[in-house]
Amino acid sequence: MLTLELADLSKKYKVDSWVVNHVSATMKAGLFTLIGPNGAGKTTLLRLLAGIVEPTSGKVLFNRQDIHQSYSQYKQRLGYMPQDFDFYPDMTGREFLHYMSRLKGIPSSLYPLRVEEVAQSVGVAPFLELKIGEWSAGRRRRLGIAQALLNDPDILILDEPMAGLDPEEKVFFANYFFRLSRERMVIVSSTILTDFITFTDGVLMIVKGKICFDGRIQQFLDLVDGKVWVAPVSAEKRHIIAGIWAVSGIENLDANCQIRIVSDAMPDIVGVRAAAPSIADAYTYLVRQNDTSPKE
Amino acid sequence: MNKREKILGDIGEDRIDSDMKRIFDQLDTYQIKAPSMEATNQLLENLKPIFREETAGTHQRRRFRDILEDTRSQRGIPVLLQLVGAQTALMSKGFITLTMALVVVGLLLANLFESSSSKFLITMSPFLGLFTLFYEYRARLYKVEEMEGTCRYSPVQVAAARLLVVLGYNVVLCTAATVMITSSFALVIGHLMMNWLAPLLLILGIALFTSLKLGIAGGCMTAGVVWAAQITLMDGASFLHLLLPGLTNGVTDAVSMVLGIGLLYVTLRIWQHSERWCT
Numbered sequence: 130m131l132t133l134e135l136a137d138l139s140k141k142y143k144v145d146s147w148v149v150n151h152v153s154a155t156m157k158a159g160l161f162t163l164i165g166p167n168g169a170g171k172t173t174l175l176r177l178l179a180g181i182v183e184p185t186s187g188k189v190l191f192n193r194q195d196i197h198q199s200y201s202q203y204k205q206r207l208g209y210m211p212q213d214f215d216f217y218p219d220m221t222g223r224e225f226l227h228y229m230s231r232l233k234g235i236p237s238s239l240y241p242l243r244v245e246e247v248a249q250s251v252g253v254a255p256f257l258e259l260k261i262g263e264w265s266a267g268r269r270r271r272l273g274i275a276q277a278l279l280n281d282p283d284i285l286i287l288d289e290p291m292a293g294l295d296p297e298e299k300v301f302f303a304n305y306f307f308r309l310s311r312e313r314m315v316i317v318s319s320t321i322l323t324d325f326i327t328f329t330d331g332v333l334m335i336v337k338g339k340i341c342f343d344g345r346i347q348q349f350l351d352l353v354d355g356k357v358w359v360a361p362v363s364a365e366k367r368h369i370i371a372g373i374w375a376v377s378g379i380e381n382l383d384a385n386c387q388i389r390i391v392s393d394a395m396p397d398i399v400g401v402r403a404a405a406p407s408i409a410d411a412y413t414y415l416v417r418q419n420d421t422s423p424k425e
Numbered sequence: 426m427n428k429r430e431k432i433l434g435d436i437g438e439d440r441i442d443s444d445m446k447r448i449f450d451q452l453d454t455y456q457i458k459a460p461s462m463e464a465t466n467q468l469l470e471n472l473k474p475i476f477r478e479e480t481a482g483t484h485q486r487r488r489f490r491d492i493l494e495d496t497r498s499q500r501g502i503p504v505l506l507q508l509v510g511a512q513t514a515l516m517s518k519g520f521i522t523l524t525m526a527l528v529v530v531g532l533l534l535a536n537l538f539e540s541s542s543s544k545f546l547i548t549m550s551p552f553l554g555l556f557t558l559f560y561e562y563r564a565r566l567y568k569v570e571e572m573e574g575t576c577r578y579s580p581v582q583v584a585a586a587r588l589l590v591v592l593g594y595n596v597v598l599c600t601a602a603t604v605m606i607t608s609s610f611a612l613v614i615g616h617l618m619m620n621w622l623a624p625l626l627l628i629l630g631i632a633l634f635t636s637l638k639l640g641i642a643g644g645c646m647t648a649g650v651v652w653a654a655q656i657t658l659m660d661g662a663s664f665l666h667l668l669l670p671g672l673t674n675g676v677t678d679a680v681s682m683v684l685g686i687g688l689l690y691v692t693l694r695i696w697q698h699s700e701r702w703c704t
Contacts, residue, residue, distance in 0.1 A: 228515070236496050
């Protein structure tokens, strides 16, 4: 069975700036979503998992073995798509995938067919003969996902794979990642909370470099069960309310608006009532709880 | 949380409007019995072909990984040669055409106006080398480096393969140019080739070594400035004459080559100690 363990993992770039701060978690085969606000440390954590950067302290253990002790073996079972990437613009899609296949050590007897198969599965096959410089952002992201899949990895790490994709593409890839995760470990980061709600096996939430939630989606929702409130307020008052309570959503209703508040106690607002929790509520609650504590 | 609230939560709603209430009330009127064992078995029978299809797909995908593992256990082409093959793919037809055109046009113009094609070749070869070096190592510029970094090979293996491609391409191109401008084969080997090969190696060494600190663009720029300063200020002689006066040109070329190879070697050694692409 595949296991990836983060054992007291830390990374700092400057002397007193911990980007990832003593993180511990264990992941098995399935789809895992890493969420958190911008600058929380998601990308650094994924780069640590991919072995692109070395930890300041702690270890990443794949099947109980430190990935840095046998990094070349680990890389053979890894597929990785960074958050910020591009391509050689003068190459065609096919040339790039052939090039990456060779870098992944796939022999020439196998990679032409494999490239075709992967390109078909992510929907870029019709564009393979075009120079990548002419590709749209969405197609480039699909190509980024394709290169990560070439070696049929056991661990697939994708940093913000949904960025730049249209809603239809997002649904396609949410389903696709779910299918892939039935036989491997798929770890994706996302700032868009609705992307993986139905599909994810585990949620990891990171705030200020620390894991503040590690569990299943229902447990995530249960965190705010009985703590979500909705209240009708005037448009002018919503800013005042946002300064007092943790606001997880605002819906405009003609002149007024309906505001969602996450709070342990019922807010003292006229017309307030309880509401069923959503992912955004739980997310707001955890960010509010963890973002106020000083960074170590 | 009651049943209605749970359903609302599942469908992303937070309040029951009149339509929703009607639907809930209607649903409450249906009384469905728990399915019998027979019905459950029938359902499982119906689902089996679908599961079989899924499983078949799984086996097919796994087989690719297995085949890949099998090929890895076989002895094949040495890693460096495999990588050189891959890195050659980075040199586009456009780049090759452009560099060849530059050499040919440059030689023709030099011959036409100055009648000194060999001087042009000696001056141009390090610039050509830097241009090729920059082009071959442009991965960071195009943000491909991280994707390449998680592939099978280590950074030093990739860097060494790229260096071989750069050197190989420049040596072939400059040798071809040398043959074009000389009639004596002995002269080609003994004198002119040495004249462009020595500065080419030294300048590539300086570029790669300084790129450790300045990045590939900064490294190429620094080496380019060094070479431009030498040909401008030293009137064709090497800076090494300032440090070691009295040396013949042949010895200076040999020292340049040794220095260049030394710098390339040190750079690769430093890369070897850094197994990662980023810090």
